[in-house]
Amino acid sequence: MHYIYIINDFLVTDQDKIKAEEIVKILLNKKIWVYTPSTPNLKKMQPEDKVVVYMAGEKRKKFVGYFEIAEDINKHNFNGNTEEEEYIFNLFPLAASIKNIQLFETPIYIKDIKNDLEFIKDKKNYGVFLRSSVRAVSEKDFERILIHTN
Template identity: 30%
Template structure:
């Protein structure tokens, strides 16, 4: 960003030339910074001398990784396309001092983190499979398109900020799971029919959760149910009415559309 006469600032943008191929990157985001980055959609890194980050241009794509509990538990958490790259000497945060900033078009989060150790054998940028932390010592690193595609296709993604990064995330996850089970048992014992529409069930579940003072929208709860219900072993059946159909995901991210929950 340049300071012009009169105190006006302009950005020095880096654009990719027509016909020039996009590049692919991995970038470290620590948990403590993620909510701020999610809100602003602007990346910066700690290393002020990084040549890699200076090479990023519009339309490049970035996969994000984070050490969720320690440096040996590095996981991929999402990805996003670059809208623009620009220079700005102001620090994004106290420890993120790089003058190069990257504005993202958006971030898609994996519904569950993808542990690096689970897919390291299939990633070409990881040369030494026995020393997994080593390739992630750099905050920012270029990878090839094949590795990018392999990572991003491993897990279903969502624009919603992931539950596993919320405060008390494990407690929240447990609460939501128990709420689903509890609502199911109530409906099963009170409903005369042997099934209930999924959307009606979610409305009841939403009301139940809100009664505890938990601020979750109907859409958030529906998405959580669709991503996690496979863990509970519920049985579902289709509907002839397309308006009743809800996409439910399996453990590998595969999906099917159903309209009803069986009360068995």
């Protein structure tokens, strides 16, 4: 299957947050992705599924990378090397290793491709279709996103 993983800043306290860019950097560098038991489509996800990472939030709204799920999603026992990692690993008790990781040299902005994507039914209010943490998409839409990385 094909997915879009939507990532945004995590609020740690009222004034403190972990930026989406930092979260993506941590997870991709460790070659893992983390999940909660309530992650949408969790039971459907399996090794070899393909994922494109979308950064939401003000001044973002862009696809930034790609990977494949390498193993089944299971409980993890990771310990963080930093406060940010510790927070992420405590908040998300499930994980899977990932492979074929690619960070796009140039991000793909949703505004530039939203009209080409079938899963976005209302092109004016496209953000509604990227609200959850995981969005299953057709292979066709997935390929339409990746074609812009060249």
